[in-house]
Structure formats: structure tokens, C-alpha cells
Amino acid sequence: MSTVDEGDRLAAASEGARAVGAGRVGIGMVGTAFMGAAHSQAWRTVNRVFELPATARMAVICGRDAARTEAAAARFGWAATETDWRALIGRDDVDLLDICTPGDTHAEIALAALAAGKHVLCEKPLANTVAEAEEMAAAARAAGTVAMCGFTYRRVPAVSLMAKLVAAGRIGRIRQVRACYLQDWLVDPSAPWTWRLSADRAGSGALGDLGAHVVDAVRFLTGAEFEAVSALTETFVAERPLPGGTGNAPVTVDDAALFLARLGGGIVGTFEATRYATGRKNALRIELNGSLGTLAFDLERLNELEFYDGTQPSGEAGFRRILVTEPDHPYLSAWWPPGHLLGYEHAFTHQARDLLAAIGGGEPVRPSFDDGLAAQRVLDAVGRSARDRAWCPIVH
Known part of the structure; x- marks a missing residue:
């Protein structure tokens, strides 16, 4: 165990003192890389923006490399460090x-x-296997504490608004879903190997990394469960150079996953997850077609929602853009005046907001570990369907 310099310690304490909430929640985070940075930004910000019944204190960050963890603590604002997650759990x-x-x-x-x-x-996907996810969900139900799975895109205000409009019946009965998550960071076959390309570490490739998000988003938006899938997966590059030029390592996960799905209520859908969509940097796209209208969202335009109201006269009908920045839109009353846009990192702050509200005020927590398990069952069925080249039911 070690402690960062006194200035950072005082800054962390001062942040807690300024926050509104009465109860303190000491945060211990495991991980110092990309997601660690995003989550740190959320914990630093959440009580400065939202009035909550609990206050986050950035107590300890944990990583395997002591020097790197110390640097992350100083940079992100954590009060202390650990190099063993077991010791982290044991701290008062x-x-x-x-x-x-x-x-x-x-x-x-x-x-x-x-x-x-x-x-x-817990970041998504909840686990690498259904058996692990089932054990985690059962433990969360029995624990009596709050357990959330980090499907952060539920907290994008436009996606939350999309769910509200669906629930209000604005597009009627949903008939079709189109959902994809497109990135291109592996297009170059000489791009170095990472742990995300190992089935042992990541569980799956684009399917779990990206597909998990579209599966959860569609469950969230429609309220329907997946019933069966028909899938194919592909690995385009079989091996990649190890960092540092010390040889090559095999790619043991999918590079792209595509599948058809049947959902409850007669909904049918098409889904795609790939890290080989040249030119697409972070394009999570969802379109819901209903009996009375259509809603569409693209993460690369995350402050906007497209809405087609099919109840309007044909001479006036057309897709309209909703700029989701008004104070009566989800989460927006705590931020800036209308028209002042939010970014990627704000969804993590909203996630922290909802988690602290659940801890301090007894609000229900979603997405729960049960939601993570539901997504894991779909991912597992997609993998089995691609392997067996057959429709595969999802067992709930």
C-alpha cells in the first residue's frame, strides 16, 4: 500500500466536503487504463453536478504495477493505492x-x-461465461448490497429519452429493431496484439466488447427479452505482432459478429458488431420501427435523436431531429443551458449518479447483475449459433 502526495489527499477530502450528500461511499477501483480513466472522471465529477444522498470518496485505486498505479492515482485524483485487489477489498x-x-x-x-x-x-460484459454470470447474479441477489453492471450507454440522455418515448407509446408496437456497433481500430493487420484478442482474457471479440452494448440497449429500449438467434462470426486476421516486436500471437476471438434475433412480443431484429468497419470510429446505431413511428440514434451524434411520427398527415410527415439538451430531458437539468452539448464521458457521470442514488436513497439499481446475465446468455447463444450454423434459443 502507498499514498499519493498530500496535495492530492487534501483535494480528495475537499471534494467530499463540498458535496451535498450526507453519507460517504469510499470507492476502490481496480484498473488504471482506459476504463479506469473514464470511471475516475465520473467519480471526480458526480457530486459536483448532482445533489445526491451519498457522496463518493475516491479512496483507493488498484493496479498490478506499483509505479503505474501511483502515476494514475496522482493523475486521476485517488487518495491511496494498492497492487492487490484482495487487499483493496479488505480495506475499511x-x-x-x-x-x-x-x-x-x-x-x-x-x-x-x-x-x-x-x-x-462491474464493467461489461459481466463475465466471460454464462456460468460465471449466473454465479455473480445469484451472489448479488443474496448480498443485500448494490451491484450494477456497467452498460453505460443507457445513461446517454438521448438513449434514455428514446426509452421514455417508447414507454409512452409514441411509436406504437415495436415490430423491428436494427442495431449495430461499428469500429475500425483493427483494420490494419499490423496493429499490435492486445488482451482483447485473447478468448482466455476477453471471452469473445467484437461480440462481447461491442455486441454486449447493443444487446443491452435493445433490452433496455424495448423491454423485450431475446428468444432465439441465428448468427455468424468471422476472424479476418489470424495472428498479430506482439508489442515490442517479439513475435506474433494468435487471435482467438471474433473480429465481427452478425446475427438475426427474435424477441418477445413478435419483435424481429438484425444485429452487427465489428472492429473492421473502416472509417467508423465509435458508431453505435439503433433504430426501432413501430406501428406508429420510428426512433433512431447514433452514438457519433450522441446529443441527437431522430423521430418519425407516423401519426402526422403524410404531407407533413418526415424525420425530425430532437436536440437532447433541454432541462426536462434525462439528466440534463444538472448540466448546461439548452444547446450546450454533452460528450462521451458524461454517461459515466450519470452512471455514478444512479449508483450513488441507489446506495444512498434506496432507488432500484439498473442495469443489475441480472441484466448482465441476460446479455451474457444472448452472447453465449450467438457464439453457439455461429459454431453450429443453426438457430439457437436463449434459455432464461
């Missing part, structure tokens, strides 16, 4: 474990944290 100043690690570690860390009576936020 940690009330919530925030798990930002590769999928092969999620189950072990989350189960230990829940057994110790800690709240848990």
Missing part, C-alpha cells in the same frame, strides 16, 4: 468495488467483494 475505507479489468477477472473480484459486504460496479 472502501465501500464500493469498481471493477475496470479484463473479463477473465470479473467473477473472482466481484464474488469476493460481494462476500465482503461491498457494493459493486
Whole structure:
């Protein structure tokens, strides 16, 4: 264990003192990379923006490399460091474990944290297998603490508004769904190998990394469960150079996954997840076609929602853009005046807001570990369908 310099410690304490909430929640985060940075930004910001019944204190950040973890603590604003997640769980100043690690570690860390009576936020996908996810969901139900799966895109205001419009019946009965998540960071075959290309570490490739998000988003938006899928997956580049030029390593996950799906209520859908869509940087796209209208969203235009109101006269009908920045839109009353746009990082702040509200005020937590399990069952069925070249039912 070590402690960052006194200025950072005082800054962390001062942040807690300025926040509105009465209860303190000590955050212990495992992970110092991309997701660690995003989650740190959220914990730094949440009580400065939202009035909440609980206050986040950035108590401890944990990583395997001591020097790197110290640097992350100083940069992100954590009060102390650990290099062993077991020691992190054992600390009295940690009330919530925030798990930002590769999928092969999620189950072990989350189960230990829940057994110790800690709240848990676990990045998606919840686990690498259905069996792990089932054990985690059962432990969360039994623990009596709050356990959330980090499907952050539910917290994009436009997506939350989309769900509200669906629930209000504005597009009628949903008949079709089109959902895809497109990136291009692996297009170059000489791009180096990472843990995300290992089935042992990541569980799957584009399917779990990106497909998990569209599966959860569609469950969230429609309220319907997946019933069966028909899928194919493809790996375009079989091996990649190791960082540092020390040889090559095999790619043991999918590069792209495509599938058809039947959902409850007679909904049919098409889904795609790929890291080979040249020119697409972070294009999560969802379109819902209903009996009375259509809603469409694109993460690369995350402040906008497209709405076609089919109840309008044909001479006046057409897609209209809703700029989701008004104070009566989800989460927006705490931010800036209308027209002042939010960004990618704000969804993580909204996630932290909802988690603290659940801990401090008893609000229901969603997405729960049960939601993470539901998504994991769909991912598993997609993998089996691609392997067997057959329709595969989802067992709930």
C-alpha cells in the first residue's frame, strides 16, 4: 500500500466536503487504463453536478504495477493505492468495488467483494461465461448490497429519452429493431496484439466488447427479452505482432459478429458488431420501427435523436431531429443551458449518479447483475449459433 502526495489527499477530502450528500461511499477501483480513466472522471465529477444522498470518496485505486498505479492515482485524483485487489477489498475505507479489468477477472473480484459486504460496479460484459454470470447474479441477489453492471450507454440522455418515448407509446408496437456497433481500430493487420484478442482474457471479440452494448440497449429500449438467434462470426486476421516486436500471437476471438434475433412480443431484429468497419470510429446505431413511428440514434451524434411520427398527415410527415439538451430531458437539468452539448464521458457521470442514488436513497439499481446475465446468455447463444450454423434459443 502507498499514498499519493498530500496535495492530492487534501483535494480528495475537499471534494467530499463540498458535496451535498450526507453519507460517504469510499470507492476502490481496480484498473488504471482506459476504463479506469473514464470511471475516475465520473467519480471526480458526480457530486459536483448532482445533489445526491451519498457522496463518493475516491479512496483507493488498484493496479498490478506499483509505479503505474501511483502515476494514475496522482493523475486521476485517488487518495491511496494498492497492487492487490484482495487487499483493496479488505480495506475499511472502501465501500464500493469498481471493477475496470479484463473479463477473465470479473467473477473472482466481484464474488469476493460481494462476500465482503461491498457494493459493486462491474464493467461489461459481466463475465466471460454464462456460468460465471449466473454465479455473480445469484451472489448479488443474496448480498443485500448494490451491484450494477456497467452498460453505460443507457445513461446517454438521448438513449434514455428514446426509452421514455417508447414507454409512452409514441411509436406504437415495436415490430423491428436494427442495431449495430461499428469500429475500425483493427483494420490494419499490423496493429499490435492486445488482451482483447485473447478468448482466455476477453471471452469473445467484437461480440462481447461491442455486441454486449447493443444487446443491452435493445433490452433496455424495448423491454423485450431475446428468444432465439441465428448468427455468424468471422476472424479476418489470424495472428498479430506482439508489442515490442517479439513475435506474433494468435487471435482467438471474433473480429465481427452478425446475427438475426427474435424477441418477445413478435419483435424481429438484425444485429452487427465489428472492429473492421473502416472509417467508423465509435458508431453505435439503433433504430426501432413501430406501428406508429420510428426512433433512431447514433452514438457519433450522441446529443441527437431522430423521430418519425407516423401519426402526422403524410404531407407533413418526415424525420425530425430532437436536440437532447433541454432541462426536462434525462439528466440534463444538472448540466448546461439548452444547446450546450454533452460528450462521451458524461454517461459515466450519470452512471455514478444512479449508483450513488441507489446506495444512498434506496432507488432500484439498473442495469443489475441480472441484466448482465441476460446479455451474457444472448452472447453465449450467438457464439453457439455461429459454431453450429443453426438457430439457437436463449434459455432464461
